[in-house]
Amino acid sequence: MANHNHNLSELTEKLVYFFDLDGTIYLGNKLFEGVLDLIEILRNKKKKFYFLSNNSSKSTTDYLKKLNNFNLDVSRENIILSQHPTIDYLKKNNYKKIFLMGTQSLKEEFRQEGFDLTEEDPEILVLAFDQELTYDRLVKASYLLQKEDFPYIATHLDNRCPTEEGYIPDAGGIAALLYKATERSPRVFGKPNKEMLLFKLEQVGVSPEDAVMFGDRLYTDIIMGIKAGVTTCCVLSGEMTMDMINKSELKPDFIINGIWELLNEFK
Ligand SMILES: [Mg+2]
Structure with a gap:
C-alpha cells in the first residue's frame, strides 16, 4: 500500500526529478502553486529535473516557449518529449532516411537532428501526433507497412488528446487506422514505456533508484516509473x-495532493 506522506523527506535525496506536465505542473494555462519555488530549490541544490510530455505534435522549442511563459526559466535540456527517446533509438540504430508522419514543427526538429525526411526509399516509418495528416500520406504509409518486416515505430500511442472543445484523434488513433489496413503495430517510445525515462538516466549516468517520477495518471506516468525502477509519486x-x-492494482510509492506539498520537505 502506498506510503501516504510517511517518509516523504526521502524524496529530497533523489538526484533526478521527472515531472509530468498537465495535471502535475499546470492545469491548462494555470501553473500550480509552489512550482516556481520548487524548481528554484532543485536548481540551487544542483538536482537534475525534467518535464515530460507525450505530445509530439509540438517541438522542443514550442514547449520551451510554453514553460518559459510561466517564468520557469528552463532550457531545452529540461524537456523530454516522446520524440526524444524515439530520436535516440533512430540514432543508435543508424537510421537516416525516414518517412515521418508528423507536423511541420516536428519535421523541423528531425531535420535539425540530421535526419533525411523522405518519401523515396525510406528505411523506417515513424508515426507521431500528425495534425497535418492527409489521405495521400496514409496511403503511402500503408504501402510501406505491407513490405515485409518494414521497420515501424511511434513516438507515443495516446488514443486521443483532450482539447477545450472535446477529444481529437492522437497518434494512437492514427495507428489504429493504419492497423485496420495493414495489421501492423509500431514499437512505441513515449509514456508509458520505460524508455522515456531510461534513455535520459543513461545519458546523465544516474541509476533509477536515485530518480523519482511525479505524475497524475496511474496508467501512464506511474506505471512507466514502476517499469523503469524509479520511485513514483x-x-x-x-x-x-x-x-x-x-481501486487500482497499481500503487505508487507516494501520494500527495499536489507538487506544493514537496516544498515543506525541502525546508
Ligand atoms: Mg498529466
Whole structure:
C-alpha cells in the first residue's frame, strides 16, 4: 500500500526529478502553486529535473516557449518529449532516411537532428501526433507497412488528446487506422514505456533508484516509473482521485495532493 506522506523527506535525496506536465505542473494555462519555488530549490541544490510530455505534435522549442511563459526559466535540456527517446533509438540504430508522419514543427526538429525526411526509399516509418495528416500520406504509409518486416515505430500511442472543445484523434488513433489496413503495430517510445525515462538516466549516468517520477495518471506516468525502477509519486491535482488509486492494482510509492506539498520537505 502506498506510503501516504510517511517518509516523504526521502524524496529530497533523489538526484533526478521527472515531472509530468498537465495535471502535475499546470492545469491548462494555470501553473500550480509552489512550482516556481520548487524548481528554484532543485536548481540551487544542483538536482537534475525534467518535464515530460507525450505530445509530439509540438517541438522542443514550442514547449520551451510554453514553460518559459510561466517564468520557469528552463532550457531545452529540461524537456523530454516522446520524440526524444524515439530520436535516440533512430540514432543508435543508424537510421537516416525516414518517412515521418508528423507536423511541420516536428519535421523541423528531425531535420535539425540530421535526419533525411523522405518519401523515396525510406528505411523506417515513424508515426507521431500528425495534425497535418492527409489521405495521400496514409496511403503511402500503408504501402510501406505491407513490405515485409518494414521497420515501424511511434513516438507515443495516446488514443486521443483532450482539447477545450472535446477529444481529437492522437497518434494512437492514427495507428489504429493504419492497423485496420495493414495489421501492423509500431514499437512505441513515449509514456508509458520505460524508455522515456531510461534513455535520459543513461545519458546523465544516474541509476533509477536515485530518480523519482511525479505524475497524475496511474496508467501512464506511474506505471512507466514502476517499469523503469524509479520511485513514483502520484499527485491528486490532475486526473486521479484517492478512490481511483484505492481501486487500482497499481500503487505508487507516494501520494500527495499536489507538487506544493514537496516544498515543506525541502525546508
Ligand atoms: Mg498529466
